[in-house]
Amino acid sequence: METRLRRPTAALIGVLSVGAALAAGHLVAAFVGINASPYLAVSNSMVDLSPPWLTEFGKQFGPEWDKKLLFAGIAVGIAGFAVAAGLLSRRSAVPGVVVAVVLGAVAVAAVLFRPDLGQLAVLAPLTTFVVGAAVFRWLHRLAMDAADGVDTTLDRRRFLITSGGVAAGFGLAAIAGQVLGTRVDIEASRRAVGPIVPDRPAPPVPATADFSSAGTPTFITPNSRFYRIDTALTVPRLRAEDWALRIHGLVDTELELDFADIAGRELVERVVTMTCVSNEVGGDLISTAAFTGVPMRELLAEAGVRPEAGQVYATSVDGWTTATPVADMMSEERGALLAIGMNGEPLPVEHGFPARVVVPGLYGYVSATKWVVDLELIRDGEKTFYWQDRGWAKEAPIKTQSRIDAPRAFQNLPAGKVTIAGVAWAQTVGVETVEVRVDGGVWRAAELAAEVNDQTWRMWRLVVDLPPGNHRAEVRATDASGHTQAEERVPPIPDGATGWHSILFTVS
Structure with a gap:
């Protein structure tokens, strides 16, 4: 009679193998770029490929819950995938190995299309493939021996001990990957920056600027309550001392600026209300803060904007992009900033530390690049940007x-x-x-x-x-x-x- 694994055993093999594969990939990603972790890479790809209606639906749960729900949904999907792989392999390990190949190929593709990862990042998904296939064949062989062997008690004990070891091993690998991948101490970098004191402070906000006693928000939104909408599943961990901004393209002089360059300039404070385009009627995706930084007008003038330049194409350290009209960036009335401070302190990490762009009067998706590292002057419409590729308008003045x-x-x-x-x-x-x-x-x-x-x-x-x-x-x-x-x-x-x-x- 042909040997066949019991369904629970087969399903367990699938789950353990996929868990080991993902944990190994996550550990390697700690050294080549945390976003190369197969789980994160696939999750980020799903965010990028989601239809607009699904993205908007997720935003209704808030910036933390939408990401948690995404992670949970993907985890459930991967678990189901793993169980199916095990059940298909009750007689032979071949289906499970094929699943490992498919999972590895998807992870490799997800990493290759990440704009914020280098070539070495592909080592993480490749590790996922190798470990997944090897662990599956190993556990499958032990389970088949236990099902078909002479001393089944010894073989079953060996399978259970090995399975427990695999579970413990991938748990430790996942924890190590998480610890090593987030080892950059961003808060220490923020503390080292110290308070952000403007050379030209904004006029004081009068006590009569809100009716908070009647139920309105306070005029200035505390940093902890400022709305957050972005595509970052893992917040970029970029230290001030490692940050640099490149201004190039249709300019007379290319600029390369570091944090000390910006912090050492005359800093201007502006009180600005920011609004998300996803804000429904009556929604709360709107907040106000006192931002401190260097006027974009001054930085662009220093670079020398050429007459044919129509847009400033901004890129975040995680590869997110947008484009803002040059006229809005250069407008003295708008007072766009390259901001490094928010309500008297360095930008919170989730709000763009070390530096972000703030352009008043435009919805955030075309005016508020967080973790900005690149500003390219381009001809109008020369490139499309992240949300434009997903059906949103090219220009986005805030509506009354x-x-x-x-x-x-x-x-x-x-x-x-x-x-x-x-x-x-x-x-x-x-x-x-x-x-x-x-x-x-x-x-x-x-x-x-x-x-x-x-x-x-x-x-x-x-x-x-x-x-x-x-x-x-x-x-x-x-x-x-x-x-x-x-x-x-x-x-x-x-x-x-x-x-x-x-x-x-x-x-x-």
Whole structure:
């Protein structure tokens, strides 16, 4: 009778082999580039290849949960793949070895297409393939001996001991890879930079700039609460002392700048509201901070921008790209920065340490390159960038919008006077008026908080006297140019959402 492995045993072999393969690849990646880890490389590739609707769906869970869900989903998929490989190999090891080859080939392809990895990075997925195939054949042979041998008790004990050793070994390899791959002490580098003190500070934010007591956010968003949207599954660990920025392309003089070059220049502080294009009507992907850095206008002027240059093509250390109109980068009114500080301290690692680009008035995907290492001056439209390749608009001025923060949706309030409050924004133009209506009645002008500048959000509030019952409040803003935000609901893709935000609440 032909020997056949029991299903649990076959499945275990598949899981252990794939686990060992991934752990070995992760350990090698610690020396050739952590993103070469097959698990991370495949995950990053899935992010890059995801359709826009799936990417937007993931963003609704927040910057941490969307990545955790992705990692969990891929882990479940790989586990299922491993179990299937084992079950297909109950009679012969060949199907499992074929699966190892396929897994290795996918990992190699994922690494080869990573723009932030060198040629040596391919060693990580190759290790994955070799270890996966070898461990599978080894465990499969031991299991077959246990199933078909004369002394089955001894053979089974040998298989179980070996399986336990493999599990322990790949666990240690994974831990070692993680420790070695993240051994760069970024926080020590941030501490060494010390406080970021501007030579030209922004005017103080007045105490009357928000209505936080009525339910709006504080005017300045604390770094820990500043929204984060990016494609980085592992935050780049780039020390200030290792960072360099290259400015080249259609310039008269190519520049190569390090952190000391930037920190030693006259530093300017600007209070700027940043907005994500993925922000739905009423969404919270908007924050304000005091950024400190060197004006992009000065850096580009030093390089000498040629007349034919139309865009600044920016690249992050992890290979992410975008393109910003030269006119917006050079605009003195916008005041674009190469920022190294945020709210008085070095940029947080997740917000671009050591340096990032900040261009007021444009959605982040064309204006806010984090971990920036390369700025190339190109002709307009000469290259496409990351989100443009995925269906988003080439240019992305921020649209005039407003949001209700209080009351909260479906909140139950006592009868009498109710304060409706929120924020509005129209960067580089400024908010002129905010109007609120309740239950479809007349529009009433809200009280506006003090304006800080035309590149930041503006808080508003309106006190109304409402009878008991269910109520619906709506808000709309008009900017300083006279444009009132559109009523029609339009989703974020391809150039930002529009529509009036509304909430339902109850007075009792």
